[in-house]
Amino acid sequence: MKSRMRSMGFYIELILNVLFFTAITAVVLSAFGKTYKAATETGENNTASNVCFALLQEAKADCVADANVEGTTLFYNEKWEPCTQQDALYTVSLTYTPEETETGMLWRISAIVEKEDETTLYHMQATQYVPSKGGGA
Protein backbone atom coordinates (compact mmCIF):
# COMPACT_ATOMS: atom_id res chain seq x y z
CA MET A 1 0.00 0.00 0.00
CA LYS A 2 2.83 2.34 1.02
CA SER A 3 4.74 1.49 -2.15
CA ARG A 4 1.69 2.17 -4.29
CA MET A 5 1.16 5.55 -2.69
CA ARG A 6 4.82 6.42 -3.26
CA SER A 7 4.57 5.36 -6.90
CA MET A 8 1.45 7.45 -7.37
CA GLY A 9 3.17 10.48 -5.81
CA PHE A 10 6.05 10.05 -8.20
CA TYR A 11 3.73 9.98 -11.22
CA ILE A 12 1.83 13.05 -10.03
CA GLU A 13 5.13 14.86 -9.60
CA LEU A 14 6.25 13.76 -13.05
CA ILE A 15 3.04 15.03 -14.65
CA LEU A 16 3.34 18.35 -12.83
CA ASN A 17 6.96 18.64 -13.95
CA VAL A 18 6.06 17.92 -17.55
CA LEU A 19 3.37 20.59 -17.40
CA PHE A 20 5.76 23.08 -15.81
CA PHE A 21 8.48 22.29 -18.34
CA THR A 22 6.04 22.67 -21.23
CA ALA A 23 4.95 26.07 -19.95
CA ILE A 24 8.54 27.23 -19.45
CA THR A 25 9.56 25.93 -22.89
CA ALA A 26 6.67 27.78 -24.52
CA VAL A 27 7.68 31.04 -22.86
CA VAL A 28 11.38 30.55 -23.64
CA LEU A 29 10.76 29.59 -27.28
CA SER A 30 8.53 32.62 -27.74
CA ALA A 31 11.25 34.84 -26.23
CA PHE A 32 13.88 33.22 -28.50
CA GLY A 33 11.63 33.86 -31.49
CA LYS A 34 11.21 37.51 -30.56
CA THR A 35 14.96 37.90 -30.02
CA TYR A 36 15.73 36.28 -33.38
CA LYS A 37 13.23 38.55 -35.13
CA ALA A 38 14.69 41.64 -33.44
CA ALA A 39 18.25 40.58 -34.34
CA THR A 40 17.26 39.96 -37.98
CA GLU A 41 15.52 43.33 -38.24
CA THR A 42 18.49 45.08 -36.66
CA GLY A 43 20.86 43.44 -39.12
CA GLU A 44 18.62 44.32 -42.06
CA ASN A 45 18.30 47.95 -41.01
CA ASN A 46 22.02 48.28 -40.42
CA THR A 47 22.93 46.84 -43.82
CA ALA A 48 20.20 48.88 -45.53
CA SER A 49 21.56 52.05 -43.92
CA ASN A 50 25.13 51.27 -44.97
CA VAL A 51 24.09 50.33 -48.52
CA CYS A 52 22.03 53.54 -48.84
CA PHE A 53 24.91 55.62 -47.52
CA ALA A 54 27.40 54.09 -49.97
CA LEU A 55 25.00 54.34 -52.92
CA LEU A 56 24.19 57.98 -52.15
CA GLN A 57 27.89 58.83 -52.07
CA GLU A 58 28.26 57.25 -55.51
CA ALA A 59 25.10 58.99 -56.73
CA LYS A 60 26.46 62.35 -55.58
CA ALA A 61 29.60 61.75 -57.62
CA ASP A 62 27.45 60.72 -60.60
CA CYS A 63 25.56 64.02 -60.43
CA VAL A 64 28.83 65.93 -60.71
CA ALA A 65 30.11 63.76 -63.56
CA ASP A 66 26.89 63.51 -65.59
CA ALA A 67 24.30 66.26 -65.87
CA ASN A 68 21.78 63.85 -67.40
CA VAL A 69 21.95 61.27 -64.66
CA GLU A 70 18.77 59.21 -64.26
CA GLY A 71 17.19 57.20 -61.50
CA THR A 72 17.99 53.54 -61.19
CA THR A 73 16.86 50.42 -59.35
CA LEU A 74 19.30 47.95 -57.86
CA PHE A 75 18.53 44.42 -56.71
CA TYR A 76 20.10 42.50 -53.84
CA ASN A 77 19.70 38.95 -52.57
CA GLU A 78 19.42 37.81 -48.93
CA LYS A 79 23.18 38.23 -48.48
CA TRP A 80 22.99 41.77 -49.87
CA GLU A 81 24.90 40.77 -52.99
CA PRO A 82 23.85 42.37 -56.29
CA CYS A 83 21.58 40.03 -58.25
CA THR A 84 18.89 39.89 -60.89
CA GLN A 85 15.31 41.04 -60.29
CA GLN A 86 14.07 37.44 -60.09
CA ASP A 87 16.40 36.52 -57.21
CA ALA A 88 16.04 39.83 -55.40
CA LEU A 89 14.94 40.08 -51.79
CA TYR A 90 15.78 43.75 -51.43
CA THR A 91 15.30 46.54 -53.96
CA VAL A 92 17.06 49.89 -53.74
CA SER A 93 15.52 52.70 -55.78
CA LEU A 94 17.64 55.74 -56.48
CA THR A 95 15.78 58.84 -57.62
CA TYR A 96 17.31 62.13 -58.68
CA THR A 97 15.33 65.36 -58.48
CA PRO A 98 17.09 68.41 -59.93
CA GLU A 99 16.35 71.87 -58.57
CA GLU A 100 17.61 74.58 -60.85
CA THR A 101 19.18 77.54 -59.09
CA GLU A 102 20.57 80.79 -60.48
CA THR A 103 24.11 79.46 -60.32
CA GLY A 104 23.71 75.76 -60.98
CA MET A 105 21.77 72.65 -60.08
CA LEU A 106 20.86 71.34 -56.65
CA TRP A 107 20.28 67.59 -56.92
CA ARG A 108 18.05 65.93 -54.35
CA ILE A 109 18.86 62.23 -54.32
CA SER A 110 16.72 59.70 -52.56
CA ALA A 111 17.50 56.05 -51.80
CA ILE A 112 14.64 53.78 -50.74
CA VAL A 113 15.18 50.16 -49.69
CA GLU A 114 12.17 47.91 -50.11
CA LYS A 115 11.73 44.28 -49.20
CA GLU A 116 10.29 41.57 -51.40
CA ASP A 117 6.78 42.29 -50.08
CA GLU A 118 7.23 45.98 -51.09
CA THR A 119 7.43 47.23 -47.51
CA THR A 120 9.85 50.10 -47.09
CA LEU A 121 12.80 49.02 -44.97
CA TYR A 122 14.91 52.15 -45.01
CA HIS A 123 14.99 55.60 -46.56
CA MET A 124 17.80 58.14 -46.84
CA GLN A 125 18.27 61.40 -48.73
CA ALA A 126 21.26 63.36 -49.93
CA THR A 127 21.87 66.63 -51.74
CA GLN A 128 24.54 67.59 -54.22
CA TYR A 129 25.16 71.06 -55.55
CA VAL A 130 26.61 71.19 -59.05
CA PRO A 131 27.54 74.70 -60.10
CA SER A 132 27.09 75.67 -63.70
CA LYS A 133 30.09 76.63 -65.76
CA GLY A 134 31.88 79.51 -64.11
CA GLY A 135 30.75 78.51 -60.62
CA GLY A 136 32.63 76.37 -58.16
CA ALA A 137 34.97 73.48 -58.81
Add this chain to the structure above:
Amino acid sequence: MKTRKFGFGTGTTSLITLLVALLLVMLVSLSMSATKVQNNFTNRITMQNEDYMLADTVAQETLAEIDLALKNGTTLPEGCSVEGDALSFQIPVNEHTYLQVTLQVLPSGNNRYVITAYKTVSSFTWQPDETTGNLWEGGNNA
Protein backbone atom coordinates in the same frame (compact mmCIF):
# COMPACT_ATOMS: atom_id res chain seq x y z
CA MET B 1 23.42 -4.86 6.06
CA LYS B 2 20.76 -2.77 4.47
CA THR B 3 21.32 -2.01 0.78
CA ARG B 4 19.98 1.24 -0.57
CA LYS B 5 18.06 1.06 -3.83
CA PHE B 6 19.12 3.47 -6.53
CA GLY B 7 16.30 5.27 -8.30
CA PHE B 8 14.40 8.48 -8.76
CA GLY B 9 13.02 9.46 -5.42
CA THR B 10 10.36 12.06 -4.86
CA GLY B 11 11.70 15.50 -5.75
CA THR B 12 14.54 14.38 -8.04
CA THR B 13 12.62 15.05 -11.24
CA SER B 14 11.44 18.40 -9.87
CA LEU B 15 15.02 19.35 -9.15
CA ILE B 16 16.18 18.37 -12.65
CA THR B 17 13.26 20.22 -14.26
CA LEU B 18 13.99 23.32 -12.22
CA LEU B 19 17.66 23.23 -13.21
CA VAL B 20 16.86 22.84 -16.91
CA ALA B 21 14.27 25.62 -16.69
CA LEU B 22 16.80 27.88 -15.00
CA LEU B 23 19.34 27.13 -17.72
CA LEU B 24 16.81 27.94 -20.43
CA VAL B 25 15.86 31.22 -18.75
CA MET B 26 19.54 32.12 -18.42
CA LEU B 27 20.15 31.36 -22.10
CA VAL B 28 17.21 33.45 -23.25
CA SER B 29 18.28 36.32 -20.98
CA LEU B 30 21.79 36.26 -22.44
CA SER B 31 20.40 36.13 -25.96
CA MET B 32 18.09 39.06 -25.29
CA SER B 33 20.82 41.19 -23.73
CA ALA B 34 23.17 40.45 -26.65
CA THR B 35 20.47 41.49 -29.13
CA LYS B 36 19.84 44.67 -27.16
CA VAL B 37 23.53 45.59 -27.22
CA GLN B 38 23.70 44.85 -30.96
CA ASN B 39 20.57 46.91 -31.55
CA ASN B 40 21.97 49.90 -29.65
CA PHE B 41 25.26 49.71 -31.55
CA THR B 42 23.47 49.45 -34.92
CA ASN B 43 21.21 52.36 -34.08
CA ARG B 44 24.25 54.48 -33.33
CA ILE B 45 25.83 53.65 -36.71
CA THR B 46 22.56 54.37 -38.50
CA MET B 47 22.18 57.66 -36.63
CA GLN B 48 25.75 58.58 -37.54
CA ASN B 49 25.05 57.94 -41.25
CA GLU B 50 21.84 59.97 -41.10
CA ASP B 51 23.47 62.83 -39.17
CA TYR B 52 26.29 63.02 -41.71
CA MET B 53 23.86 63.08 -44.64
CA LEU B 54 21.81 65.86 -43.00
CA ALA B 55 24.95 67.92 -42.37
CA ASP B 56 26.10 67.23 -45.94
CA THR B 57 22.74 68.43 -47.29
CA VAL B 58 23.04 71.69 -45.33
CA ALA B 59 26.64 72.08 -46.55
CA GLN B 60 25.61 71.62 -50.18
CA GLU B 61 22.78 74.15 -49.80
CA THR B 62 25.24 76.58 -48.18
CA LEU B 63 27.62 76.07 -51.13
CA ALA B 64 24.79 77.03 -53.50
CA GLU B 65 24.08 80.15 -51.42
CA ILE B 66 27.78 81.08 -51.37
CA ASP B 67 28.02 80.63 -55.14
CA LEU B 68 25.03 82.93 -55.61
CA ALA B 69 26.49 85.51 -53.21
CA LEU B 70 29.83 85.42 -55.04
CA LYS B 71 28.12 85.79 -58.40
CA ASN B 72 25.91 88.70 -57.36
CA GLY B 73 28.41 90.26 -54.96
CA THR B 74 25.91 90.09 -52.09
CA THR B 75 26.53 89.21 -48.46
CA LEU B 76 27.67 85.69 -47.67
CA PRO B 77 25.39 83.29 -45.77
CA GLU B 78 25.46 83.34 -41.98
CA GLY B 79 28.24 81.31 -40.38
CA CYS B 80 30.80 81.84 -43.14
CA SER B 81 34.19 83.16 -42.15
CA VAL B 82 36.57 84.83 -44.58
CA GLU B 83 40.35 84.80 -44.26
CA GLY B 84 42.06 86.39 -47.22
CA ASP B 85 40.75 84.55 -50.27
CA ALA B 86 39.77 81.54 -48.17
CA LEU B 87 36.20 81.07 -47.12
CA SER B 88 35.08 78.48 -44.61
CA PHE B 89 32.02 77.31 -42.74
CA GLN B 90 31.16 74.52 -40.32
CA ILE B 91 28.06 72.38 -40.08
CA PRO B 92 27.54 70.34 -36.92
CA VAL B 93 27.11 66.63 -37.59
CA ASN B 94 26.51 65.54 -34.01
CA GLU B 95 27.57 66.44 -30.50
CA HIS B 96 31.29 65.89 -31.08
CA THR B 97 31.71 66.15 -34.84
CA TYR B 98 31.25 68.85 -37.44
CA LEU B 99 31.67 69.14 -41.18
CA GLN B 100 34.39 71.58 -42.11
CA VAL B 101 34.21 73.09 -45.60
CA THR B 102 36.88 75.43 -46.91
CA LEU B 103 36.80 77.19 -50.28
CA GLN B 104 39.28 79.30 -52.09
CA VAL B 105 37.68 82.19 -53.88
CA LEU B 106 39.21 82.65 -57.30
CA PRO B 107 39.67 86.19 -58.55
CA SER B 108 38.92 85.41 -62.17
CA GLY B 109 38.89 82.56 -64.64
CA ASN B 110 36.53 79.73 -65.32
CA ASN B 111 35.38 79.19 -61.75
CA ARG B 112 34.31 81.43 -58.89
CA TYR B 113 35.69 79.15 -56.18
CA VAL B 114 37.44 75.86 -55.59
CA ILE B 115 36.74 73.51 -52.66
CA THR B 116 40.00 72.95 -50.79
CA ALA B 117 38.66 70.99 -47.81
CA TYR B 118 35.49 69.02 -47.15
CA LYS B 119 35.99 66.89 -44.08
CA THR B 120 34.50 65.83 -40.77
CA VAL B 121 36.40 67.09 -37.78
CA SER B 122 36.05 65.94 -34.20
CA SER B 123 35.53 68.69 -31.65
CA PHE B 124 36.29 66.27 -28.85
CA THR B 125 39.55 67.16 -27.14
CA TRP B 126 41.66 64.54 -25.44
CA GLN B 127 42.64 65.37 -21.92
CA PRO B 128 46.00 63.71 -21.36
CA ASP B 129 46.75 62.32 -17.95
CA GLU B 130 50.06 63.93 -17.02
CA THR B 131 50.58 61.84 -13.93
CA THR B 132 52.62 58.67 -14.30
CA GLY B 133 50.66 56.75 -11.68
CA ASN B 134 52.44 53.58 -10.71
CA LEU B 135 54.48 53.39 -13.91
CA TRP B 136 58.21 52.91 -13.63
CA GLU B 137 59.93 56.23 -14.32
CA GLY B 138 63.40 54.81 -14.81
CA GLY B 139 66.22 54.59 -12.32
CA ASN B 140 66.78 52.08 -9.60
CA ASN B 141 63.96 52.19 -7.11
CA ALA B 142 65.03 49.07 -5.34
